[in-house]
Amino acid sequence: MSHEGQTNAAIANELGLSLPSVSMWRARVASQGTAGLREAQRPGRPRVIGDAQRLQLLALACEPAERYGRSTPTLDELCERATALGVVEQISRSHMQRIMQAAELRPHRVRQWLHSVDPQFREKVNAICALYRRAPKDSVVLSIDEKTGIQAIERKHWDKPPRPARLRRQEFEYIRHGTQALTAALDVHSGRVLARCTDRRTQDDLVAFMERVARTYPRGTVHVIWDNLNTHRAYGVWKAFNARHGDRFVFHFTPLHASWVNQVELLFAIYTRRILRHASHRSTEHLRQRTQEFVAQRNRSHKPFKWTFAGFELQTGQPKRFPPDANTTGPSTRRRTPASPGSTHRT
Structure with a gap:
């Protein structure tokens, strides 16, 4: 040029x-x-630790450390192991930290994930996502689950209100007033919620709730999506229940370790943030009353969740995508594609 x-x-x-x-x-x-x-020689002292040694140090930092009694080694331990193995003659912890930072290596940080051993994981997820996209004719799709062990906690002292440049302060001590179990059924195509609070979570409590569901939806097929809880897997109980209601109920079980597939978990997350977080409940009756108010408010302005996850690819190797369908019954309920199972959900 x-x-x-x-x-x-x-x-x-x-x-x-x-x-x-x-x-x-x-x-x-x-x-x-x-x-x-050609690049000229750079000023300053030449490197004491060469590229090959740096790679060995990074490999050493990536090794599991259970045999040393810790799951994550400290910088001092890494330096001691490097000198003991003869990787370097000596190295300071600050030098080791700079090498790891340059490689963007953070062995002390852990991101958890949960593996499902279900051999039909993708097929089950795709079948449930198909129900989320469109309900079969003359049927309703309900996402059902229980949130157990909800503590009615009362703060022992009043909170101090927030002020400019100062957060709201909350006293650590609290008083326990018992627990409640919340069972909820979410109509995924309308957003309506049917919920019931009980003192315990037993098979009888769940059957009583399902009888209420049957009265709420007296006609047509009811598709129930829930997880593999022991009360959900009681085959004899639900066979007799279904016989009493003309075999209208079809039960779909989420894969093992795949609670994110169940849309009612989104509702429970909102309930936790708005009703339970930083709250003070004087009794289980107070907790139950606020829960009922939350459900009533959701039903007054009900709307479905936006479910955009179409499902997993199976044999084609291509992502599964739903084409536009004018015959869809009810609003489209889609959820964003998750980065990994168990990721955070939002409305």
Whole structure:
């Protein structure tokens, strides 16, 4: 470009360089010829730890440390192990930290995940997502689950209100007033909620709740999506229940360790944030009353969740996508594609 007669400013603008950089390289070539294109030796002390040793140090930091009595080694332990194994003669903890930071290696940080051993994991998830997309004709799709062990906690002292540049302060001590179990059924295509609070979570409590569901939806097929809880897997109980209601109920079980597939978990997350977090409940009756108010408010302005996850690819190797369908019964309920099972859900 210089040989073509372009100016330093034009070259810098075209290549995205600074004007001093263009001037420096042109001056070096003018004074040294092609030798000026080679990078000169950098100033300062040369590296004491070479590239091969740095890779060995990074590999050492990635090794599991259970045999040393800790799941995550400290910087001092890494330095001791590096010198003991002869990787380096000596290294300070600050030097070790700089090497790990340059490689963006953080062995002390852990991101958890949960593996499902269900051999039909993808098929089950796809079948449930198909129900979320469209309810079969003359049927309703309900997502049902229980939230157990909800503590009625009363703060022993009043909170201090927030002020400019100061957060609300909450006293640590609290008084326990017992627990409640919340059983909820979410109509995934309308957003309506049917819920019941009980003192315990037993098979009889769940059967009583399902009888209420049957009265609420007296006609048509009812598709029930729930997890593999022991009370859900009582085959004899639900066979007799279904016989009493004309075999209208079809039960769909989520894969093992896949609670994120059940849409009612989204409702429970909202309930936790709005009703339970930082709350003070004087009794189980107070907790139950606030829970009922939450459910009533959801039903007054009910709307379905936006479920955008279409399902997993099976044999084609291509992501499964739902085409537009004018015959969809009820609103489309889609959820964003999860980065991993168990990720956070939002409305």
